[in-house]
Every structure is written in structure tokens, then in C-alpha cells.
Amino acid sequence: MHVIVATDGSKQSLAAAKHLKSFADPDKITDVSVVAVIRPLASVAFADDVSDNKGAWPTGSFRDAAESAVASIAAVFDGWGPKVHKRIRSGSAANEIIKAAKQYDAGLVVVAAGGRGLSDSVLVGSTAQRVQHYAPCPVLVVRPAPRKGRKA
Numbered sequence: 001m002h003v004i005v006a007t008d009g010s011k012q013s014l015a016a017a018k019h020l021k022s023f024a025d026p027d028k029i030t031d032v033s034v035v036a037v038i039r040p041l042a043s044v045a046f047a048d049d050v051s052d053n054k055g056a057w058p059t060g061s062f063r064d065a066a067e068s069a070v071a072s073i074a075a076v077f078d079g080w081g082p083k084v085h086k087r088i089r090s091g092s093a094a095n096e097i098i099k100a101a102k103q104y105d106a107g108l109v110v111v112a113a114g115g116r117g118l119s120d121s122v123l124v125g126s127t128a129q130r131v132q133h134y135a136p137c138p139v140l141v142v143r144p145a146p147r148k149g150r151k152a
Helices: 011-023 062-075 093-103 127-134
Strands: 002-007 031-038 083-090 108-112 139-142
Touching: 002 011, 002 062, 002 093, 011 062, 011 108, 011 139, 031 062, 031 093, 062 083, 083 093, 093 108, 093 127, 108 127, 127 139
Parallel strands: 002 031, 002 108, 031 083, 108 139
Antiparallel strands: none
């Protein structure tokens, strides 16, 4: 089975990749594609909160930040078993993740919910929701862990 792991460069997308690895059987997964999507006309840079460059002022292109984030997420799967592919796409995040799932005949898509959202409640219309609705295969949506002191 081919698994798509989407990243927006957020810590939540890193947590989603680690969550997949925590329970999935690497013998049943043939390939993992770590996918980042760059929005071509975005006014906000692709944020990379997961690599060694996190928190640094972006000095390269959006593509450089995306490549760095993809490499950091891909490193989660180093030595795990399945072949890992690093992929950068351009366009609408949800559309490109869905296209990748179709193109690579994915058996599962892993996305983080609320990776770049302004609050826990900003999920309506989110990338995760669109991917979940339109993907050609099952979708694992990994929600952020509840903050301490908050009631569910």
C-alpha cells in the first residue's frame, strides 16, 4: 500500500507522521510519499516549523522551505521499511493532495487537522476536511492533542 503523508510545515503535520508510524505495520506499506503543496500566488510564505531551520527568518524561496519541511517529515520514516518519496507540488493544497492520492494509487492519506489554523475551531473548510471528503481512499485526520487545562 502507498501512503500519502501531507505536510504544511507545521508541528501538527510532524505529529501526524509520527502517529502513523506508531501504529502502522511497515510490512504492509510499500511506499510513503511525503507531500508539501506550495500555493503559487500566496502572500504568506510556506512556513517550516519542523526542520532545523524552524523559527529562522526565511532566506530562501517557498520551495526551499517546503523541501526542508518535507525532508524533516521524511526523516521520521528513516529505517522504518517502506520506500520514502519526497514530493513538492504547486496549487491548492487539498486538490493537490487528492491528485497525488489518485496518481500514486494511495491506500491511505494522512493529514493534520488544524496545522495552520488560527484556533482549534477553524476546521470548517479546512484542507483536512476537503481531503477527507474527496480523496479516493481512506483518510487519517490527526487532530492536535488537547491542551492541558482544557475540557473536551
